[in-house]
Amino acid sequence: MKFLDYAPAPESQALLNLKPDYGLFINGDFQLGNGTPFSTISPATEKQIAMIASATEADVDTAVAAARRAYDRTWSRLSGSDRGKYLFRIARLMQERARELAVAESLDNGKPITESRDVDVPLAAAWFFYYAGWADKLDYAGVGPNPAALGVAAQVIPWNFPLLMLAWKIAPALAAGNTVVLKPAETTSLTAMLFAEILQQADLPNGVVNIITGAGATGQALVNHPDVNKVAFTGSTAVGRMIARSVAGTDKKLTLELGGKGANIVFDDAPIDQAIEGIISGVFFNQGHVCCAGSRLLVQESIHDEVIDRLKARMNTLRVGDPLDKNTDVGAINSAEQLQRIRELSDIGVQEGAERWSPDCVLPQEGFWFAPTIFTNVSTSHRIARDEVFGPVLSVLTFRTPAEAIAKANNTPYGLSAGIWSDKGSRILAVADKLRAGVIWANTFNKFDPASPFGGYQESGYGREGGRHGLAAYLAPAVRPGSRSKTAAVTTAAAAAKGDTAKVSADKAASARKKATK
Amino acid sequence: MTSPAFAALATRERTTTILGGEATDANLRRYLHGIPGIDAVGLEQRASGLGTRSIKTSSKRWAIDKIVSLIDLTTLEGADTPGKVRSLVGKAVAPDPSSPDCPRVAAVCVYGDMVGAAVEALGSAHSARTPETPDAGIRVAAVATAFPSGRASLAVKLADVADAVNAGADEIDMVIDRGAFLSGRYGQVFDEIVAVKAACAREGGPDAHLKVILETGELNTYDNVRRASWLAILAGGDFIKTSTGKVAPAATLPVTLSMLEVVRDWHRLTGVRIGVKPAGGIRTSKDAIKYLVTVAETVGEEWLTPQLFRFGASGLLNDVLLQRQKMTTGHYSGPDYVTID
Numbered sequence: 001m002k003f004l005d006y007a008p009a010p011e012s013q014a015l016l017n018l019k020p021d022y023g024l025f026i027n028g029d030f031q032l033g034n035g036t037p038f039s040t041i042s043p044a045t046e047k048q049i050a051m052i053a054s055a056t057e058a059d060v061d062t063a064v065a066a067a068r069r070a071y072d073r074t075w076s077r078l079s080g081s082d083r084g085k086y087l088f089r090i091a092r093l094m095q096e097r098a099r100e101l102a103v104a105e106s107l108d109n110g111k112p113i114t115e116s117r118d119v120d121v122p123l124a125a126a127w128f129f130y131y132a133g134w135a136d137k138l139d140y141a142g143v144g145p146n147p148a149a150l151g152v153a154a155q156v157i158p159w160n161f162p163l164l165m166l167a168w169k170i171a172p173a174l175a176a177g178n179t180v181v182l183k184p185a186e187t188t189s190l191t192a193m194l195f196a197e198i199l200q201q202a203d204l205p206n207g208v209v210n211i212i213t214g215a216g217a218t219g220q221a222l223v224n225h226p227d228v229n230k231v232a233f234t235g236s237t238a239v240g241r242m243i244a245r246s247v248a249g250t251d252k253k254l255t256l257e258l259g260g261k262g263a264n265i266v267f268d269d270a271p272i273d274q275a276i277e278g279i280i281s282g283v284f285f286n287q288g289h290v291c292c293a294g295s296r297l298l299v300q301e302s303i304h305d306e307v308i309d310r311l312k313a314r315m316n317t318l319r320v321g322d323p324l325d326k327n328t329d330v331g332a333i334n335s336a337e338q339l340q341r342i343r344e345l346s347d348i349g350v351q352e353g354a355e356r357w358s359p360d361c362v363l364p365q366e367g368f369w370f371a372p373t374i375f376t377n378v379s380t381s382h383r384i385a386r387d388e389v390f391g392p393v394l395s396v397l398t399f400r401t402p403a404e405a406i407a408k409a410n411n412t413p414y415g416l417s418a419g420i421w422s423d424k425g426s427r428i429l430a431v432a433d434k435l436r437a438g439v440i441w442a443n444t445f446n447k448f449d450p451a452s453p454f455g456g457y458q459e460s461g462y463g464r465e466g467g468r469h470g471l472a473a474y475l476a477p478a479v480r481p482g483s484r485s486k487t488a489a490v491t492t493a494a495a496a497a498k499g500d501t502a503k504v505s506a507d508k509a510a511s512a513r514k515k516a517t518k
Numbered sequence: 519m520t521s522p523a524f525a526a527l528a529t530r531e532r533t534t535t536i537l538g539g540e541a542t543d544a545n546l547r548r549y550l551h552g553i554p555g556i557d558a559v560g561l562e563q564r565a566s567g568l569g570t571r572s573i574k575t576s577s578k579r580w581a582i583d584k585i586v587s588l589i590d591l592t593t594l595e596g597a598d599t600p601g602k603v604r605s606l607v608g609k610a611v612a613p614d615p616s617s618p619d620c621p622r623v624a625a626v627c628v629y630g631d632m633v634g635a636a637v638e639a640l641g642s643a644h645s646a647r648t649p650e651t652p653d654a655g656i657r658v659a660a661v662a663t664a665f666p667s668g669r670a671s672l673a674v675k676l677a678d679v680a681d682a683v684n685a686g687a688d689e690i691d692m693v694i695d696r697g698a699f700l701s702g703r704y705g706q707v708f709d710e711i712v713a714v715k716a717a718c719a720r721e722g723g724p725d726a727h728l729k730v731i732l733e734t735g736e737l738n739t740y741d742n743v744r745r746a747s748w749l750a751i752l753a754g755g756d757f758i759k760t761s762t763g764k765v766a767p768a769a770t771l772p773v774t775l776s777m778l779e780v781v782r783d784w785h786r787l788t789g790v791r792i793g794v795k796p797a798g799g800i801r802t803s804k805d806a807i808k809y810l811v812t813v814a815e816t817v818g819e820e821w822l823t824p825q826l827f828r829f830g831a832s833g834l835l836n837d838v839l840l841q842r843q844k845m846t847t848g849h850y851s852g853p854d855y856v857t858i859d
Binding site (some may be wrong): 002004005006008009078114118269270272273274275277278306317326327423443444 | 554555557558559560561563564571572573574575576577578580581584776779784810814815819822
């Protein structure tokens with residue numbers, strides 16, 4: 001036998017306890033949606049996993065109203081430390097149910113179980129832990145003493161990191177004292193539904209987080225809702241533009257985290273074996289469905305051939321297949337639609353004269369698959385060097401001097417990420433200083449940490465998520481007596497004036513914890 | 519120059535061609551310091567990634583037997599006696615008396631003065647290699663060159679080697695002069711390896727194979743490990759070996775990975791295959807399987823043969839045997855169901 005044909009090592013699905021149908025999570029309960037339910041499938045097999053409810057405008061209205069009520073009556077009145085307790089509890093529950101979340105994520109999204117197990121789920125929990133710690137320290141968030149929450153946050157997230165993007169959005173919003181209506185992507189609602197169960201388990205006050213599912217129209221209705229104070233979106237630049245247009249002229253605060261065409265710059269003095277690993281993880285991590293993917297490789301001309309040789313040899317060892325197999329490196333493409341786009345752009349690459357190469361790998365019959373692919377002989381004008389492919393496709397370009405590397409790396413309408421590979425520290429700093437990208441990795445790639453802000457330049461969006469900056473995006477400066485107050489603050493004040501005595505104390509939190517850990 | 523042409527050259531000549539000059543301190547320094555560096559974080563991350571491969575069922579069964587056949591069963595104690603060596607040899611020949619189909623280990627590894635005892639105890643199980651049966655029998659490996667410190671004159675080291683070879687050692691595990699290496703006297707390290715290699719020659723029989731121990735725990739950085747690996751290979755070592763087992767840390771997965779990368783690059787350059795031997799600190803089947811994965815995914819599966827990969831270990835064998843029994847019977851036994859050597 002061949003040792004490298006590792007025997008199947010599938011992660012068990014036995015601990016998954018999925019329902020056949022999922023409703024909308026509004027005001028602490030699952031309710032039927034008014035729209036026509038749709039099925040969510042496993043992209044690796046095209047088999048249905050569950051039916052998901054579809055929210056209409058009326059449902060969106062109900063969800064936003066629930067969030068507003070929760071904001072006015074409970075969440076905005078809790079002390080920071082009490083909000084923190086809920087966040088810590090959510091984080092711990094995510095860790096407790098980590099294996100289950102990972103399996104559900106891989107099943108629904110198509111990403112390898114090793115990634116959901118080692119990256120997505122632990123990071124999602126880390127995000128909640130990190131922002132739990134911030135909840136009672138908002139004075140230090142950088143917007144002055146005693147900052148105010150914004151109110152109701154409308155959040156729309158993509159399908160590439162369903163649970164992680166949910167955590168990126170919900171954790172800072174709640175820590176800052178906002179309530180949330182979140183819409184997961186149409187193809188990947190499953191872990192958001194499990195997360196809703198976790199919120200019930202954590203006894204989070206009703207309405208603080210509402211999760212509504214559906215297609216683009218649901219998201220559109222949500223961000224356009226007049227009673228929303230903040231819109232946060234992660235997804236494509238085209239949709240981001242639409243949202244920016246619809247939010248323009250309103251009081252809504254907006255953060256957009258959009259596409260990218262990250263440059264991974266490899267200098268001739270790079271630690272070569274690690275650079276190869278970085279190129280691989282930069283573009284094939286999560287099937288390349290990463291907005292900050294290093295999809296443009298800029299390699300110094302003097303080592304181009306060697307890098308390509310080594311890269312191809314390494315790609316030959318990538319294992320493409322069943323996302324639930326613990327030895328899979330590259331999983332399934334998330335949807336037929338995305339697969340179509342990757343195929344189209346790759347074909348255009350060939351037509352434009354670039355040279356296409358993929359390792360020999362047998363792709364499964366069912367499901368959506370695309371072999372890891374590199375294009376050499378790419379020039380800066382090619383579409384595969386400019387458009388975001390959002391798939392396991394790498395375009396290789398060359399440069400001769402650091403100045404040329406910087407110029408080529410910056411020559412993109414995007415500006416989300418970049419990588420620099422060199423053994424020379426001073427060169428890394430000098431080049432990083434001139435790159436226009438929100439995150440720049442040195443001798444590594446695709447590393448995330450809740451303490452580090454993330455966001456982009458130009459068409460990659462605006463606003464930052466993560467770290468102190470990500471928190472400030474959900475806060476407004478304190479309302480000084482006599483000054484014009486913000487909407488949210490007025491609402492709170494009005495609610496208080498009405499003598500609304502809804503009060504959630506730490507006692508409640510303690511009883512909920514007992515419930516959660518039983 | 520093409521790979522086959524390289525392979526045909528004698529060591530000195532080949533090195534001169536690669537270095538573009540004699541193996542002087544200056545030339546070696548220029549060459550070794552021109553090799554791309556290693557990013558420690560990235561290397562360790564890659565090693566831990568390889569360590570997460572899940573080797574189950576039929577793959578695990580194959581791996582377990584493979585590990586046994588790659589072990590250099592070792593005793594390197596001041597208290598070693600011919601009796602202890604005989605006991606070790608008994609274990610090497612029949613690792614699991616309850617299971618006749620259990621493979622034999624690759625070699626026994628002893629101090630030079632115990633070679634005679636090992637050869638005698640092995641008897642018919644010790645057959646020297648012939649071109650027809652390169653894998654036949656259990657080999658005898660001897661540590662030499664003032665192991666483990668290497669602090670002796672060259673004459674003493676060479677006498678140590680000659681002694682072991684004359685007593686019938688099939689393999690010599692030498693140590694490099696780490697002091698000379700760390701102070702940049704690469705030429706001296708190179709010349710010593712060349713001299714030891716010459717001392718491995720045996721009249722009227724096959725030469726002893728040379729394993730070069732880098733003692734990576736004393737080299738401290740991955741860049742040093744990489745340079746020492748190149749140096750040892752340039753000087754004609756058949757194997758590069760991590761450690762003596764007397765210095766902590768001994769073998770680690772990242773260090774072994776970096777050495778395998780050198781071996782892979784050397785094969786790419788010259789077409790010649792060099793062996794790798796992690797030694798010391800590998801005690802469980804689980805760890806050993808991580809090494810097999812790392813070998814297979816870095817240099818290729820063809821390296822998983824006793825000619826190209828060994829584990830220097832003593833305690834490892836019993837853990838592997840326990841796993842083997844578990845896979846056969848379906849339940850765990852205990853330390854009393856495997857023999858101590």
